[in-house]
Amino acid sequence: xxxxxxxxxxxxxxxxxxxxxxxxxxxxxxxxxxxxxxxxxxxxxxxxxxxxxxxxxxxxxxxxxxxxxxxxxxxxxxxxxxxxxxxxxxxxxxxxxxxxxxxxxxxxxxxxxxxxxxxxxxxxxxxxxxxxxxxxxxxxxxxxxxxxxxxxxxxxxxxxxxxxxxxxxxxxxxxxxxxxxxxxxxxxxxxxxxxxxxxxxxxxxxxxxxxxxxxxxxxxxxxxxxxxxxxxxxxxxxxxxxxxxxxxxxxxxxxxxxxxxxxxxxxxxxxxxxxxxxxxxxxxxxxxxxxxxxxxxxxxxxxxxxxxxxxxxxxxxxxxxxxxxxxxxxxxxxxxxxxxxxxxxxxxxxxxxxxxxxxxxxxxxxxxxxxxxxxxxxxxxxxxxxxxxxxxxxxxxxxxxxxxxxxxxxxxxxxxxxxxxx
Numbered sequence: 001x002x003x004x005x006x007x008x009x010x011x012x013x014x015x016x017x018x019x020x021x022x023x024x025x026x027x028x029x030x031x032x033x034x035x036x037x038x039x040x041x042x043x044x045x046x047x048x049x050x051x052x053x054x055x056x057x058x059x060x061x062x063x064x065x066x067x068x069x070x071x072x073x074x075x076x077x078x079x080x081x082x083x084x085x086x087x088x089x090x091x092x093x094x095x096x097x098x099x100x101x102x103x104x105x106x107x108x109x110x111x112x113x114x115x116x117x118x119x120x121x122x123x124x125x126x127x128x129x130x131x132x133x134x135x136x137x138x139x140x141x142x143x144x145x146x147x148x149x150x151x152x153x154x155x156x157x158x159x160x161x162x163x164x165x166x167x168x169x170x171x172x173x174x175x176x177x178x179x180x181x182x183x184x185x186x187x188x189x190x191x192x193x194x195x196x197x198x199x200x201x202x203x204x205x206x207x208x209x210x211x212x213x214x215x216x217x218x219x220x221x222x223x224x225x226x227x228x229x230x231x232x233x234x235x236x237x238x239x240x241x242x243x244x245x246x247x248x249x250x251x252x253x254x255x256x257x258x259x260x261x262x263x264x265x266x267x268x269x270x271x272x273x274x275x276x277x278x279x280x281x282x283x284x285x286x287x288x289x290x291x292x293x294x295x296x297x298x299x300x301x302x303x304x305x306x307x308x309x310x311x312x313x314x315x316x317x318x319x320x321x322x323x324x325x326x327x328x329x330x331x332x333x334x335x336x337x338x339x340x341x342x343x344x345x346x347x348x349x350x351x352x353x354x355x356x357x358x359x360x361x362x363x364x365x366x367x368x369x370x371x372x373x374x375x376x377x378x379x380x381x382x383x384x385x386x387x388x389x390x391x392x393x394x395x396x397x398x399x400x401x402x403x404x405x406x407x408x409x410x411x412x413x414x415x416x417x418x419x420x421x422x
Contacts, residue, residue, distance in 0.1 A: 037331045042103060045335055049100055052343045056092050059349035060085045066353075066362050073362065076159045077143070080136045081352050083163050087129040088345035095122045096342055099192050103335065108186040108193060115193035119184035120174055122194060126313075126341065127170035127215040129348075133306060134219035135162050136352065137226035144230045173214050182207045189331040190338050197320040208321035216314045223306060227299035298355075305351055309344035312337040 037045075063085045067074050074082065098118050102108055108115055143150050177184050177195050182204040186193045197208050316329065316337045353359055 037106075037335070041332050042106070045332070045339060046100065046103055049096070049103065049339050049342070052339060052346050053092065053096050053100070055346035056088060056096070056342075059346055059354075060088045060092065062363055063349050063353050065366060066359060069366055070362050073359065076154055076156060077136075077139050079159055080132060080139055080163070083166070084129065084132045084136070084348055084352065087125050087132060088348060090121065091125045091129075091342060091345050094118065095125065095192075096345075099338060099342070102186075102191040106191075107188070115186055116178070116184050119193040119195065120178060122192065123174035123177075123211070124167075124170045127173055127211075128166055129344065130215050130219045130306075130310060131166040131169060132163075133348075134222045135166060137223045137302075141226040141229060144233050169214065173211055176207055187334070189329060190334040191331075192338055195317075197317040199321075205321045208317055212314050212318055216310055220306065223303055227303055231299045302351060305344070305347050309340055309347065313341040 063082070067078065067082055095118060098110060098114075101110070110118075139154060142153050146153060176182060182195050182199055182201075184193055185196050187196070195207070195211075196204070199205060316334055319329070354363070
């Protein structure tokens, strides 16, 4: 009879657990089964992560090659971009392979010591990457808002201090889990060793809010402010240039209303010249609108890629920290957020480096093994000029660029151009 009673109680507990989603029955605690990732989901995410790793390797290697081969391109602004590639390289070599192995094995197989090291490195690299993006936006803000004083504001010494500050903040903000404020452990819903974001200790949850604020909220707000100012400055500059390029209508009106002057009919050269100037003004207006659109696209692309890559990851860790333990997220959500954050290593070279026309040409010349130090430029003129020897031009030493020929869009996409104006 006792056995029957125990069996009955167990059945009642099972039925109650299935219907109450985690309520306590007597001394038995109902535990909801954790959702698992299907084989299809693991296969898709493994393939996507493999593509991210391959694209990250190719993109960042090209960045290193072009800056090593063309040292003249390693300006102060591009040193920040190079630091971003260094962050990406640490992520590619030390973190991504661990995620891929854990994703395939469905468990951590690299030992507890490497688990602690990987979690720390991942936090440092993620923090350094987002803070470097903030520094790049500040650099471009200075290049656009104060182009004449850019070389005085952003010096080599300050550049290295800012880079050192980025790594210092990233390391300091990642140390607390190793000294008792929260802890590192393997999380199956992310397939990586990282901070226990869903810790039951309230003090440990404060660390999550601290890290999200330092490594995501502040960089995001800084980037939004910087690129909004950059776009407005480009738009204001284009409007000012457009107004100054408008041809006054009085000249053409005078030529029409007073065809005779001093007893002679005026030559049609003036009207032709006015039409040409007017058409060139319209063409200049179209070009300025194109530059304005390019500035908008550049600002939007930078902010959009940052939000797309990092927002899901930080949303997941905030939800894990704030919600109760009974609210279980599907592992595919956490793994996808990790992969999207790592996808920034593949996206950043294309956003910050390969959109520059000059850098694309340099990479093409390096890949095709061309000589770009000396280019022959033939002078197409009439008469004896055709027999003149070609002019030797060194593209690594650009010709003088006037302050009016460089738009704010070019400064936003490559602030190293500011060095030619200051």
